[in-house]
Amino acid sequence: MVAIVFLICLAASTVGGICGIGGGVVIKPLLDAMGIMSVSTVSFLSGLTVLAMALISVYKNRKGSELDPGRSVPLGIGAAAGGVAGKQLFEAVKRAVANDSLVGAVQAVVLGLLVLGTLLYVRNKERIAAKDLKNPAAGVGIGLALGVFSSFLGIGGGPMNLAVLYYFFSMDTKKAAVNSILIILLSQTASLLVTLITGSVPAFDPMVLVAMVGAGAIGGFVSARLHKRLSAHATDVLFSGLLIVILGICVYNVIRLSA
Numbered sequence: 001m002v003a004i005v006f007l008i009c010l011a012a013s014t015v016g017g018i019c020g021i022g023g024g025v026v027i028k029p030l031l032d033a034m035g036i037m038s039v040s041t042v043s044f045l046s047g048l049t050v051l052a053m054a055l056i057s058v059y060k061n062r063k064g065s066e067l068d069p070g071r072s073v074p075l076g077i078g079a080a081a082g083g084v085a086g087k088q089l090f091e092a093v094k095r096a097v098a099n100d101s102l103v104g105a106v107q108a109v110v111l112g113l114l115v116l117g118t119l120l121y122v123r124n125k126e127r128i129a130a131k132d133l134k135n136p137a138a139g140v141g142i143g144l145a146l147g148v149f150s151s152f153l154g155i156g157g158g159p160m161n162l163a164v165l166y167y168f169f170s171m172d173t174k175k176a177a178v179n180s181i182l183i184i185l186l187s188q189t190a191s192l193l194v195t196l197i198t199g200s201v202p203a204f205d206p207m208v209l210v211a212m213v214g215a216g217a218i219g220g221f222v223s224a225r226l227h228k229r230l231s232a233h234a235t236d237v238l239f240s241g242l243l244i245v246i247l248g249i250c251v252y253n254v255i256r257l258s259a
Contacts, residue, residue: 001036006211013053013219018227019239020162020177022184023219024050024155026242027212029111029249032104033256039104040094040202043154044195045209047188049216050155054185056220061178061227071169072179074139075146076186082147083191090152091200105257111153112250118159119243121167122236130170142168147187159243173232173239 009027016023024046031042061067094103121128133139146160161183165176195201230238 009215017223020180052216060224078143079187086151
């Protein structure tokens with residue numbers, strides 16, 4: 001089981017790093033579908049995996065011209081604050097519902113709707129006039145919303161980041177991918193700190209933790225190398241295909257967890 005989880009996290013972190021969605025958006029619903037861990041444990045370990053991937057990826061891309069801290073840091077600050085709020089929202093919903101499967105079903109529904117919206121936007125973005133916001137306060141506000149969703153869903157980032165960077169900041173595919181990873185790094189760091197401070201770390205198998213975090217780190221290294229070699233068109237195709245796969249997994253999870 002550990003080997004399978006490692007391979008899933010490695011593939012997701014590599015592809016997610018290339019596209020800028022982090023990998024958690026694949027890891028979380030896929031491990032939920034496998035039913036091998038509780039929803040809470042999957043959320044926590046998925047977040048750590050994405051954090052490891054983001055840390056390595058940002059380090060490898062730190063000198064690249066695609067990294068735009070002036071835009072992504074305000075978004076990341078907002079996402080960090082939103083990550084704290086989203087974590088609290090997740091814990092509140094979990095306590096109120098007192099049913100891990102039902103919480104997972106809610107997460108799957110919300111994620112599925114966000115993925116569908118992102119897919120429709122990506123397919124039609126050439127016909128939608130993008131904005132070019134330069135106000136840091138606006139970036140913080142937008143990042144706050146991103147952080148709430150990503151932390152509540154336990155995905156550590158996700159396709160919403162790219163859609164926001166496309167539309168509000170007129171970034172192309174490759175630039176959006178690199179800056180999305182920086183946003184994920186900041187928001188996941190905040191989310192982890194809240195989990196540790198509040199003592200809400202769920203039970204987990206240490207071997208699974210090592211496998212997932214190790215896979216995330218390797219995926220971050222590999223994705224940073226591949227990102228520089230792939231064209232913007234290839235990245236777009238990969239991203240769209242990944243969204244369709246994620247949407248299918250979400251539908252399966254809604255049916256399985258709400259049964």
